[in-house]
Amino acid sequence: MNFIISLMAVLALVVAAFLGIEAAGLSRVFGVAIPYAAFILLISGVVYRVLNWASSPVPFRIPTTAGQQKTLPWIKRDRFDNPCNKIEVLGRFIMEVLFFRSLFRNTRAEVDKGPTLYYQWEKWLWLGGLALHYSLLVIILRHLRFFAEPVPSFVPVLGGMDGFLQVGLPGIYVSDAVFMIAVTYLLLRRLIIPRIRYISIPADYLPLSLILAIGVTGILLRYFTRVDLLKVKQLAIGLINFQCVVPEGIGTLFYIHLFLVCTLIAYFPFSKLIHAGGIFFSPTMNLPNDSRMRRHVNPWDYPVEVQTYVEYEERFREKMIEAGLPVAKDIAAGGPAIYSLTKK
């Protein structure tokens, strides 16, 4: 049901773009106005989110430690999973951002009769996540050839490496294939594994459906309709130079693709997709575990009511004296505190 809703939403977007171009001839709207609007939303949304996160302080040093802390010199410590300074935190970050370290730990628990628990090898989520993000990165970089003149030299090199699987003309990009497989896997996983299906909400299916549709339209454009790349480039260069030209005859399919991409980037800051930025702010990840060595200051710290020793002794003095415990104030003398030690 949740999936159907998100699928309908994506279909509605496709139809909107189709009608917009075919029936209303709004190629300037879909080719210029919407991309600008989406871009503005993306930038302002991300800035808003980041400032919003940054506006709340980090009162306590609460890293999640997943390895040996730095203690005695002869005890081998774990720099990546329990960093004790900023450089090591950077190391933890690199492991996390580039290799999805935490997801790599994943296991699957199975319950058998007894009840007995087993923990099984489960790296598919890690693999699927990694495949999706890296193929997406390559695809985005490849698209740079539309926006830059001259094309940065790494782009054709990347395209060449990516396209080594020469199946017919034009060659199939490995990244396209990996991307489609990964998205499909992540979607099926949500639909099929009961537990994951149970926790999923429409807002989880929407981004997946959206990028799946973007992938499909992109593939259609490249491999089947053979869109006129020069015209696309003309439009793209015009957009970034603020001299908009909307070439005739790019084709409706291209506008659908573009519209879906625009929706995605506009949606990015206001949805769970923002997780891409959130990781850098997560206090369990981005702080060294060094609070026994270096004091961490809480900016909103305030004095609190406590029970002082004096109040404590007032309450228990007689019993303490009777038990031979030292007290600070001598009641026999009735005078000020003279620190009599009744024992030793």
Next chain:
Amino acid sequence: MARLPKPSELGLDHALPKKGWMDTSVDFRSGTWSHPARAKNLEAVGFLNGREWSPANHDWKLPANWKRIVFEGIRERLEKFRSLRIFMDVCVRCGACADKCHFYLGSGDPKNMPVLRSELLRSIYRGEFTLAGKIMGRLAGARKLTESVVKEWFYYFFQCTECRRCSVFCPFGIDTAEITMIARELLNLLGLNIDWIAGSVANCYHTGNHLGIQPHAFKDMIDFFVDEIEAVSGVRIEPSFNRKGAEVLFITPSGDVFADPGTYTMMGYLMLFHEIGLDYTLSTYASEGGNFGMFTSHEMMKRLNSKMYAEARRLGVKWMLGGECGHMWRAVNQYMDTMNGPADFLEVPKSPVTGTVFENASSTKMVHIVEFTADLIKNGKLKLHSGRNNNLVMTYHDSCNTSRGMGFFEEPRYVIKSVCNNFYEMPRETIREQTFCCGSGSGLNNDEFIEMRMRGGLPRANAVRFVQERHGVNALSCICAIDRSALTTLMDYWVPGVSVYGVHELVGNALVMQGETERKTDLRGEPLPGTEAVEDEDI
């Protein structure tokens, strides 16, 4: 006490309900929730909205303006804790954390999956605090705050032991323990706390420890240990109390003083200190290492923790030594200095025996007893006869707090292996940073919650049973006072035949003390290995 089914009758079903989680409500079944806080215990420390009520009743007698209180509470905490903002925004519901929680594994209740536990709060955050959630409602996973949401919060946030296991597996480090801590703060604003926590907090505040033991009784207990130690080893030791000018202030959870088998661990500490001639004192004012405030609110944590530094300053000690405790060490490692420091009146801890300077504690000035002992052993300063523990086939349970809130793995293993000859690890997925909770942490170690405790402890118990079957393990060691008590119950229920030991009890057994007479028994009064045979011959 709630009736506890036999292990074979407990039943465990991971089937999911037909209805979505937003459409199911809580069934307050006995054995799965803790008694509500009594008004007097809340009032004792100035908490508001204390009243007589029961979760089993329909009417919880919430204060008239309860919604306002919750909204204000959330807003304030969003502004104060970046962790909350991030954790409310970035979860992608990937489900990596879903089967990592011992309460989910042991109960099969989907709302015990960490991701749904936090969605309980997150859905309200979306529905009441974000534009997308207000417009899109359920499509964006948002809902409105109602009384039944509050009931759900009470049920499930007091079914989380703040163990942080989920956080280790989350790609963004989302820590449901942090969310639980903040959610409990919100509940506490409405007077919705549990009595095992609220009573302990009130006691810690007014008498210095969670059992409400008064100073003379505390001293009596230590005196009793002194006699016991003399009976076992022939050595008479003389601890001191509230003594000014001692070099070290030693603080341990009060469970070590009052609850078996922690008491044997306490004897172990005392024997060790005597043997190395440590100039230390105990305090009756700061007689609780554990911090029950942590299970209530950050402010209460600070109020209770303040006693440690205050007492160190008053007594004029040079540095502090802390006993074997889980959440006490999370508080010391991650909160104490920030909350009640700077401890500039203390010196950087230096072992008087080995000369080792504990640079890693140069700011808090507090050393963990196990790292202190590890250093003594490494430098050959202790005479140990590990054969005295030969009757034990040992494994080790990493406490959640020292594991994932500190990273304290090697020292305890080093000490255990120095004093025990038979040691086997449990499976990798159940130890170190992936360790499973005892099921009773964060103030849930109460009788009426027993069924849920046994369920939550199932993954831990299973791992123990694995090494019991494979290696004949009969002893489980740990460095946490709650563990010592909770695991004992847990083993009796799931894995009979396994006893629970604190690490320093093992040290006490193995420690060869100057002037000691030949030992016949261990600290528990049970015959030492090798001596049973002799007794048999006598008969």
